Amino acid sequence: MNFKKFINPISNLPTPSNITFMWNMGSLLGMCLMIQILSGLFLAMNFSSDISTAFNMMSHIIRDVNNGWMIRSIHSNGASMFFIFIYIHIGRGIYYSSFFFMKTWFSGTLMILILMATAFLGYVLPWGQMSFWGATVITNLFSAIPYIGNQLTYWIWGGFSVDNSTLTRFFSLHFILPFILLLLMMIHIILIHEKGSSNPLGVNFNIDKIPFHPYFTVKDILGFFITLFLFSIIVLIFPNFLIDSENFNLANPLVTPPHIQPEWYFLFAYAILRSIPNKFGGVIALIMSIFIILTLPLSMNNKFSSFFYLPLKKIMFWALINMFLLLTYLGSCPVEYPFIYISQILTFFYFMFFLIIPML
Numbered sequence: 001m002n003f004k005k006f007i008n009p010i011s012n013l014p015t016p017s018n019i020t021f022m023w024n025m026g027s028l029l030g031m032c033l034m035i036q037i038l039s040g041l042f043l044a045m046n047f048s049s050d051i052s053t054a055f056n057m058m059s060h061i062i063r064d065v066n067n068g069w070m071i072r073s074i075h076s077n078g079a080s081m082f083f084i085f086i087y088i089h090i091g092r093g094i095y096y097s098s099f100f101f102m103k104t105w106f107s108g109t110l111m112i113l114i115l116m117a118t119a120f121l122g123y124v125l126p127w128g129q130m131s132f133w134g135a136t137v138i139t140n141l142f143s144a145i146p147y148i149g150n151q152l153t154y155w156i157w158g159g160f161s162v163d164n165s166t167l168t169r170f171f172s173l174h175f176i177l178p179f180i181l182l183l184l185m186m187i188h189i190i191l192i193h194e195k196g197s198s199n200p201l202g203v204n205f206n207i208d209k210i211p212f213h214p215y216f217t218v219k220d221i222l223g224f225f226i227t228l229f230l231f232s233i234i235v236l237i238f239p240n241f242l243i244d245s246e247n248f249n250l251a252n253p254l255v256t257p258p259h260i261q262p263e264w265y266f267l268f269a270y271a272i273l274r275s276i277p278n279k280f281g282g283v284i285a286l287i288m289s290i291f292i293i294l295t296l297p298l299s300m301n302n303k304f305s306s307f308f309y310l311p312l313k314k315i316m317f318w319a320l321i322n323m324f325l326l327l328t329y330l331g332s333c334p335v336e337y338p339f340i341y342i343s344q345i346l347t348f349f350y351f352m353f354f355l356i357i358p359m360l
Helices: 003-011 021-044 054-063 068-095 102-124 129-144 149-157 164-195 215-237 264-275 279-299 311-331 339-359
Strands: 014-016 209-211
Touching (some): 021 068, 021 164, 021 215, 054 068, 068 102, 068 215, 068 279, 068 311, 102 129, 102 164, 129 149, 129 164, 149 164, 264 279, 264 311, 264 339, 279 339, 311 339
16 A cells, blocks of 8 residues: 555645634644553453452552553543534534534534443443432433333343342443444545634635645644643642542442433533433433534535624624533532522523524
């Protein structure tokens, strides 16, 4: 195989000259995926997917395996870094109307769903208190599906509760899904190269384009170094900053934590789920909180619609960002007044954004 022939289409890709650092997120997400796969492979070499040993094996990795504490810290904090970049990536896509590349947008949405599933499955593996109860609460949501809900939940558990079978199959899925994500990432990149990158103008005119290499490869490499420097500070100095303290206790089905909550990157969806009084309605709202972004390329009919141009659209966009941040905070709050009431108001306006914005 001629390597030069393979690499030339990538290095010579015509790229808009006016794209900003916000377009670095795609390459940074690729770096995050590689970090997660490699660190995950090393962790899997020392992990046991059995409820009697899983928690102790995590302790063994941290205490006894050479640099195990660092590998574990890279993997757990790498998930947070992954979600930070993917949320910025989605926000940039909405702001600059990248959703008009429909194939790319739909493949990206599928990647988000697989990433969320992978992160949830991985959170269960250490078999701490929050891992066990988080798995119990989230998998119980399937029981809200009419007629088949209970049977589906038991099938996912592999029994009548979250137990050894659940942990084994969660570990298997957590191991295989990142490779599916890697395949989807390649498809995503191919679809981007088919049309070329979007640009801050929100249009797709084939003017003022320059080769991807060396102009943007240098930019991406700079982004890698800055990100790795900041990431290393978290990994080496604050390794447990984002880990729930309850997860340092062994899972105990007889003791419920005072406040069950998922990792921070799921809190906005968790707040939406809790804000709906009906269980099935909450599950629908939870799913739609992600799938709602698929409506944008179908509902937005003005092709010259980058939010950059209209002050009202800018205000709406930043209102959406603030709603997302507030829902994330409210997801970590107790299930009581006024937090539930505020969550309901913000959930209503979160969904209204996607109905109102096409009209502007």
